[in-house]
Amino acid sequence: MLFDHPLPEVIDRAGLDQLVKLLQADGYTVVGPTERDGALVLDELAGGADLPDGIGVETGAGHYRLRERADGAVFNHSAGPQSWKQFVHPPRQRVDAPEPVRRLAFIGVRPCDLAALAILDGVLGAAPYPDDRYLARRDQIFVVAVNCVEPGNTCFCASTGTGPAAEWGYDLVLTEQEGEGGHRFLLGTGSVAGEEILDRLTHRTATGGEIREARRAVDDAAGSMGRSMPETDLRGLLNRARGSEHWEQVANRCLACANCTMVCPTCFCTTVEDATDLEGDNAERWQRWDSCFDPDFSYIHGGAVRKSVGSRYRQWMSHKLSTWHDQFGTSGCVGCGRCIAWCPAGIDITAEAAALAEKERTR
Amino acid sequence: MIQAMRETARPARAEAMVPAAYTVVDHRRETHDTVTLTLLPGRGTALPRFRPGQFTMLSAEGIGEIPVSISGDPDDQHDGRLVQTIREVGAVSAALCRSEAGSEIGVRGPYGHGWRLASALDGDLLVVAGGIGLAPLRPLIRSALGRREHFGDVTLLAGARSYADLLYPLQLDAWARRRDTAVTVTLDRPDPGWTGRVGLITGPLAETAIVPERTTAYLCGPEIMIKVCADALAARGVPPERIQVSLERNMKCGVGWCGHCQLGPHLLCRSGPVCRWDAVADLLDIEEL
């Protein structure tokens, strides 16, 4: 953990470039946030210069826009339209042929997304049938996390217990600082591999003032999230709400477009498709992301089980907040806010949870 | 590079989504739309032994893969044989039904929780099957009849739309001739010459004498049939935890990855397809869950 770490180290902006270079020299393909077509996407970085210096984001329900920041901060932007899920659990993969595993280094993993990776580990990596492809990819990943010091309008990880501080699951963790003393990153290690990289980086030891400032910034972040989940037993609330008329009201707004499931860093559902090549000689089996909003998702001979949009929204939200606990022992929501920002109808999972809680209270 | 991940030692094993090649050694037409295949594994591809109520994922190469229950005798698994009964309803099931002796199909599994028989020892068994639902129940019946002395009354109620739709008529006949087994077959639409029962299975169920506290019930068939029969049995005092039902949901993987087979808290490929009624009764009451 950053603040328990005996002595956090400090690197400057050039140190970040050096970090990317070192990882590349060690054979990693380095992936991080970079600007593309008006959004911050996650993609391979040629070098540290591809990181989004001075770019911030403005988010809201159904809203995401880049903005220029007054400072040069690299990591002060909340979750973008993609998540790290796409690298460990790709949108489309062939599952009946061997696949070379790339060594990936993730730079700029936010605490919510670290928690999401841990959740995917529990879903896809656990017994009795661990997904070996997932585990092989996951095994190779070097994680550089960033503590959140500037949460966005759609963020609520403080209320889901998954941020804004990165607690574990990283090799290195950064806390970005601007202002007096220049642009710099406090750096903590979380693994032997992280320590080995640190040894090769140009760094100095953090001052007491820098450490206090970092702690204050992360503490403040917890108090400045744009949203929060209602403080109630969500698991029980969603269980009891199965028969609620509320789902029909959501259905009036929801377009069943499946955006929320695609952007969610923990939504893991897939479908399997078999195909033959044009000659019909070679069969291939592909797995691709699927969504519980697709009417065919629940198809059984005779028709879909979840025909109405309301029943599909209920399935999604109940799975995230309630039945995920039954199946995998945790919540399926890490409070990243992506589903809120990328819902074309501006449907907000925190607002829907609050509405269900309110309905139950006033009944 | 996460420590916990590094420490997980994983034995090499076949890819979970890659089926083992099995050869069709017998193709038996059961009804106008249903076929029973007997499958044998290729060299070195035999899957683990199955238990009654489990299913496999069957692939017709290049067309697709579907969940199908095992309908064979659990006490006859020599050479790794699998017996499965498939009703043709769409692309994949039709292709499987067309697989003649000698052809190859892909098999993964066996998967899921099957029928619990141990908890019924020394008690009465009541088996209620609707249509193709008799297929997953057959291994259970075989298992019980193979250990007949360990059970009290054994009663089988089987329903079908018409005589032409009735599965395993010879097998049913043979069971009916046993003095230690009561078999009632009912048809929704009677054929000329049919002298047996007519109407929904709820009729004979209501007339079957049961001692609720000694009875374990096993139900499979259309969901509405399962619901009505399980509710009726529970109302007559059979403890819900001793009513076992086999449920169907869309399944794309069988191993808990695809998310399609959810029923509330359940992933039916794992905690099902056979569930205790007390674990699912409330869930099936909710529309479109």
Ligand SMILES: Cc1cc2nc3c(=O)[nH]c(=O)nc-3n(C[C@H](O)[C@H](O)[C@H](O)COP(=O)(O)OP(=O)(O)OC[C@H]3O[C@@H](n4cnc5c(N)ncnc54)[C@H](O)[C@@H]3O)c2cc1C
């Ligand atoms: C645990 C389990 C055991 C089953 N056992 C048997 C059995 O012993 N014999 C038998 O004939 N049928 C059984 N079924 C039903 C069988 O899986 C479907 O009839 C089959 O999937 C239809 O596929 P299709 O491509 O031929 O038809 P389509 O109607 O074209 O189906 C398209 C796709 O939808 C999905 N699908 C459709 N119906 C079902 C369904 N009922 N259950 C799950 N997925 C479905 C499949 O992915 C299928 O490929 C079982 C289903 C489950 C879940």
Ligand code: SF4
């Ligand atoms: S449900 Fe929404 S807020 Fe929660 S993890 Fe998924 S995308 Fe993020």
Ligand code: SF4
């Ligand atoms: S909640 Fe929003 S993002 Fe999700 S399916 Fe409905 S309209 Fe699309």
